[in-house]
Structure formats: structure tokens, C-alpha cells
Amino acid sequence: FQVAVTVADNIRDDMIRRGMPPEKIIKLHSGFNQSFLVRQPEQASEWRKKLLLDNRQKLVVYSGGLYRFKGVNLLVDVAKELPQIQFVFAGGNESQVQSYQQLAKEKQANNVTFLGYIPHQQLPSLLQAADVLAHPHCSGEAASFTSPLKLFEYMASGTPIVATEIPPLMEFKSSSAIAGWCQPDNPAQLTRCLQQVLETYPRNVNGYAAQIEWGSQFSWENRMAKIMSNVAEYMHPIICD
Structure with missing residues (x-):
């Protein structure tokens, strides 16, 4: 998988304890409409x-x-x-x-x-x-x-x-x-x-x-933008010689 998203630090910690790579787990709060x-x-x-x-x-x-x-x-x-x-x-x-x-x-x-x-x-x-x-x-x-x-x-x-x-x-x-x-x-x-x-x-x-x-940063739209910024590096096309 590319990125796992959770809404709480304690859940992220539990995922790491279960063997998931920390660098692939990000915490982002749920967003409002x-x-x-x-x-x-x-x-x-x-x-x-x-x-x-x-x-x-x-x-x-x-x-x-x-x-x-x-x-x-x-x-x-x-x-x-x-x-x-x-x-x-x-x-x-x-x-x-x-x-x-x-x-x-x-x-x-x-x-x-x-x-x-x-x-x-x-x-x-x-x-x-x-x-x-x-x-x-x-x-x-x-x-x-x-x-x-x-x-x-x-x-x-x-x-x-x-x-x-x-x-x-x-x-x-x-x-x-x-x-x-x-x-x-x-x-x-x-x-x-x-x-x-x-x-x-x-x-x-x-x-x-x-x-x-201050609260507008927690909209669903901003949440999606943050998620996409974290997966962007995996979406770059592979260029073969």
C-alpha cells in the first residue's frame, strides 16, 4: 500500500505496533462539509x-x-x-x-x-x-x-x-x-x-x-488535498530507458 490514513494518534501507534511502517501512516482529522x-x-x-x-x-x-x-x-x-x-x-x-x-x-x-x-x-x-x-x-x-x-x-x-x-x-x-x-x-x-x-x-x-x-483547515476538501500531497510521490510516472 502507499499510504494509510487514521484520525487519531493512538490508532496510528497501534498500527505501528502491529507491524505497519511508520513512514506510511499519517494522522489526519476527519473533515466537515x-x-x-x-x-x-x-x-x-x-x-x-x-x-x-x-x-x-x-x-x-x-x-x-x-x-x-x-x-x-x-x-x-x-x-x-x-x-x-x-x-x-x-x-x-x-x-x-x-x-x-x-x-x-x-x-x-x-x-x-x-x-x-x-x-x-x-x-x-x-x-x-x-x-x-x-x-x-x-x-x-x-x-x-x-x-x-x-x-x-x-x-x-x-x-x-x-x-x-x-x-x-x-x-x-x-x-x-x-x-x-x-x-x-x-x-x-x-x-x-x-x-x-x-x-x-x-x-x-x-x-x-x-x-x-482557523477551523476552515479541517474541511473535507482540505483533508483530501493533504492526503493527495502524501501520495503524490507514488503517482509520478515511471520513465524507462
Whole structure:
């Protein structure tokens, strides 16, 4: 083979341990669709009209699977502590949505909405509608193997991001793409971080340009270009005398 591509360093290390040549294994993050870079202000405005209930003015959105290890339970706990803010979860199947709706009811978190599965073409406008996007992943084994694809979609939206400090995200710690960092599994710190980011970063209908620019490197198109640059030397024609 010419080149093997993986999305995580630990997977690359495992491939090397299994005998694959290190020089032929490259790590490249998964990429997002370019549609996430297209501004959709009208659709975003419609989302806000639909989702901001009971005169709430601030919207926190989570997009992804509805699992405890993803930090969904944690974010429901945080929502209860911030009743003046609307929390919206996009993703999950019907049974998961029903289960989490019941959990929110039991915790009396009345400012939480579970949308379930959202068609991919509607996600960019939903992410742009938010005041803050939450990436509350918990610690543990799953945190070492997760791909930050959702984080890249978040970046493309230009909406300020709050993320937990899990290993796969640490390479972005020094970038300007994440507005706030907090420890995983710490609802009090996540609550404070969300409040601080909401106060520091007013909603920008055009998105924050520095975040969009930095995140654009993780598009599928740029990913393919990087892959092709790695295999280019193998594609040169052989010239025989």
C-alpha cells in the first residue's frame, strides 16, 4: 500500500505496533462539509424564534450523540443551574430523546429541549443560531478515542465554543478557535465557563472570523488535498530507458 490514513494518534501507534511502517501512516482529522461555512442568517433567526422559550435571550446548543460519556447528563445538570438560558440538544434516536426528556423532567430542568435527529443540511443554521456551542465530553477511555469532528463543525459556524479538556482536543488548546475551556466531569466549572463566555462574546450574526478562518483547515476538501500531497510521490510516472 502507499499510504494509510487514521484520525487519531493512538490508532496510528497501534498500527505501528502491529507491524505497519511508520513512514506510511499519517494522522489526519476527519473533515466537515463545506456547507458549514456558508452563512445562513435567516434560517438561524428562525431557529432562535422557535427555540428561545419563556422570554429567554441566550441559546446554548449541543450537537452529537445522546450518551452519558459525551457529557449530555452533565449538560442537563448545568442547565438546571442556569434557568435563564435555553439549552438545546440536537441528535439521538427516539428512545434516547424520550429517556433524556424524562431525565430533564425529573431534574426539573425546564429550559432544556431535545430535537432528536436533525437533517445534516439543517445543522449549519442551527449551530449559527446559538450564542454558545457546548462540547462537554467526559473523561475516561472513550475520551481518548473520540474524533473531534463535531468540534470542527462548531468552528466552521463561527459561534463561540466551550469545550472540556480531553486528550484529543489538547492540540487546539493554544488556538483562538475555542472561547472557553474547562475540566471534564466538573459541572460547576462548566457552568462558570458558559457564563463567562456568554458575557464575553456577544452573538455575532456573521460569526467570529478568526474562529472560522482557523477551523476552515479541517474541511473535507482540505483533508483530501493533504492526503493527495502524501501520495503524490507514488503517482509520478515511471520513465524507462
